[in-house]
Amino acid sequence: MPFEKITESPSHYHDLEKMSIHDLLVSMNREDQGVPLAVERAIPQIERLVEAVSDRMLAGGRLFYIGAGTSGRLGVVDASECPPTFGVPYGLVTGIIAGGSKAITTAVEFAEDSAAQGWKDLQAEGVSASDSVIGIAASGTTPYVIGALDACRKAGILTGCITNNPGAPVTEVADFPIEVPVGPEFVTGSTRLKSGTAAKLVLNMISTSVMIRLGRVKDNRMVDMKLSNDKLVDRGTKMVMEQVPGLTYEQARDLLLRYGSVRKAVEKH
Missing domain, CATH: 3.40.50.10490 (Glucose-6-phosphate isomerase like protein; domain 1)
Incomplete structure (x- = not known):
């Protein structure tokens, strides 16, 4: 053909x-x-x-x-x-x-x-x-x-x-x-x-x-995304709260910013 x-x-x-x-x-x-x-x-x-x-x-x-x-x-x-x-x-x-x-x-x-x-x-x-x-x-x-x-x-x-x-x-x-x-x-x-x-x-x-x-997604979440703006920091904070019950928004945000990613924040906690 x-x-x-x-x-x-x-x-x-x-x-x-x-x-x-x-x-x-x-x-x-x-x-x-x-x-x-x-x-x-x-x-x-x-x-x-x-x-x-x-x-x-x-x-x-x-x-x-x-x-x-x-x-x-x-x-x-x-x-x-x-x-x-x-x-x-x-x-x-x-x-x-x-x-x-x-x-x-x-x-x-x-x-x-x-x-x-x-x-x-x-x-x-x-x-x-x-x-x-x-x-x-x-x-x-x-x-x-x-x-x-x-x-x-x-x-x-x-x-x-x-x-x-x-x-x-x-x-x-x-x-x-x-x-x-x-x-x-x-x-x-x-x-x-x-x-x-x-x-x-x-x-x-x-x-x-x-x-x-390659392991860059956990469940359906972008746990390794870069925190390059306020929207993504907010999204990441809420993801940390979902995976670590009992944290306040401020605690989850502090963890996230300290370790740089959702994955590391959850692991370190």
Whole structure:
């Protein structure tokens, strides 16, 4: 079966500029409703990748996301949220985007077209055979991502990918490919829409599941979260009170601030 780039297929909707605001919103929402179902069908693939990545990280490895444009930004966002949410060191999960940090807020022209630069960017982060690298590419044809994963496989590094086109070239260089076909975009080819939403959902599932397997969640609580603002201190205080009955709010807060995390406050008490 020849490779078909579904992400470039024509939208099911026409004359968008003639639609009312209400019809635009209703139509986009209707399209979005199919995204979770597409992700659900990919759960067996996601499960295999999470298991492999978790095993590597339990053995001391790190996790890298690599992508371009929207895909790269989504990886950077997911990676940047792991330290404050789960209390892991910065660098344990790293997002790399074609064009560097500037590309997070500003499009860097042709950055995704270099098949060699992705591997160079990974090497600059000290990637090694103990690590895992997940390429994110809605189209599945991004040279920056494909070249990086190909080099990783040759170096014995575990590879995975997230794409919205089944059978895309990126799947051929991924040990654990995840394919989430969400169909044509509302605006033809605008993969920041359904494809981006699907990638965000899958990244949520990967990082959260991995962190739970690493022991960074107790029951359903973020017991290692960083206390970086008053809201989180308040949340942490109440968590300590739940786990240590009899403490007043002030006592629980003092314990939390003294030891720096819910986990340590409860253990030390």
